[in-house]
Amino acid sequence: MVAVVRSSSEDVTVTHHASQRRAYLTLVLISLFCMMPFFWVVLAAFDPKASQFLQIPQGVTLDHFKNIFANESGMRWVLNSVVIVGSATILTLIFAGFGGYALSRTQAWWKRPLLYGIILVRIVPPPALIVPVYKVMLFLNDWINGLINQFTADVEQQQMLSRMFSFIDGYLGLILIHCAMQLPLAIWIMKTFFDAIPKDYEEAAALDGASQWQTVRHVLIPLALPGFAAAGLFAFINAWGDFLMPLMFTSSPELQTLPLGMFRAFLRVDAIDYGFLTALAVIYTLPAVIAFAFARKFLTQTFSGGVKG
């Protein structure tokens, strides 16, 4: 009796295994197919004779990367992207931290309308925003350049300051636009995150004698770290991948960001140099991967056990 039961259950597990194996095989094939382009990009980037076909490289070379940094202004593009997107991410996190906290704690009647208003910004497709945003930026640009011209008469200094602080074709403008585009999602993430942090911690801190700033510094920020990591990662990766805004709001080659540089290189080169382009793609991907690796440590960090229930 017992033996019968066992053998039938073994049958079940065997067929189970077989069907599972088939499922895994299918999944592996599909993922291999999907990952093909990435293999190709990575292989071709180091292949002295890169072509548009997936092939095992004959040797390994760093020439393509050298080419980017030596002959093209690759370093400049990377730095521009890192500085602009990095600053935008930090700015986004600061605003989202304050905004998310306030929106989480307030009980005011305008809370919901405002939250939905904020996310609306995210829902409108960015191209639809370009014209009105450009108009506003143009206005601000005239104003700031007026200020700069008043501040100094030295043309070289004027140019330098203008590059920094211009709203169009300047670092400040791009940083602010990236920040504005990434802020809605970041605020929502942070708001939801603060919702999950009981008010008790702040009250306990208040009774422990912590000032507002000390509460933020020692209690709220550490507890909200996973939230900041998630919001920051999304902001960084979205802004890093953004092509449209740098295209619309910069013109001088000194301000060119990585995606723009890549795009223009792609257009300019007559005979397509796959090695060069794939090396660019690798460089372009790397920071996003690094950002993810960096954020992952905090993302998985969850705090529990502080309050009962």
Added chain:
Amino acid sequence: MSHIELIDIKKNYLGTEVVKGISVTIDQGEFAVIVGPSGCGKSTLLRMIAGLEDISSGELRIGGKVMNHVSPDQREIAMVFQSYALYPHMTVEENIGFALALKKVDKAEIKRRVMEAAQMLELEHLLERKPAALSGGQRQRVAIGRAIVKRPKVILFDEPLSNLDAKLRVQMRTELMRLHREFGSTVVYVTHDQVEAMTMAQKIIVLHNGYVSQLGKPMQLYREPENTFVAQFIGVPKMNLLRGKLQGNNFYLQSGQVVDIGNGYTSGNDLQLGIRPEHLKLQATSTQGGWTVDVVERLGVESFVHLHNATMEQLVVRVEGDCELAADIQVNLQFDAASCFLFSDKGQRLLRKPAIEQAAG
């Protein structure tokens, strides 16, 4: 000096009054327990004392100083939260020492005082752990450690034991009383558990719907409840209440049964007779006792017999030791006349006229 005076304290939440005018004085070093059913405003009152909640009207004084608009950290108060609220990203040691670290107390001194608190609470071996790796009782002790390390003049507790199992609760009760003796801080302790109130308090404040229903020493509340709410809230099982009318010494229940409650009370209709389960005696089972057994709860040391009569009025009787009664058996009851309370229809305690007056009138 750290006595607490509440003078006509009220609290409104958007128009609804949840604390409706409370005036209480808690003496220095006293262990005061605020007790009441869920939602009666206990936490709100405590949070107003702590400064976490604005006081809508009235005056709060601690040590003689008006505290209405003093920020929480300036009140020299510590609070143990209903939820513990341990900082989950800090170790036990950091949790306990946080208040001192904020005050820029010398590192060695912090270490010394944290160790001292930890020894008192038997937490030495847990100092390196995070709250997530602690049991409920250990978290509770860390929360207490965080409060006492500041050497506050006043410690507030909000239902600190409500999440612990029965055995640990008993243990923590004695712990807390010992700590109170050692520290001499004024303690305000909120609970909905009347057993905690009875065992720990030097003064009990019974809250009901935002009002103080009665306040006094534990046994005073037990012996002299001023109304049916306190009468039923203090004591387990709760006091039995029976409606009826009084003529002379005889209380007529709705079922027509008569109880002799002794002399001194003024006759009247629509009254309530109160008697505690421990002041009732079951008499040898008879066939027409008028009370029918529903359920018997047998605990070994004592048994509680639930009864009903012809008009389905319910009663509980405490019987010393074991009691083997089958359901549906008829029994007779003997009321201890001296222990009978009389309440008005609305639930106010009615008093016996003193003997001299009785003689005169």
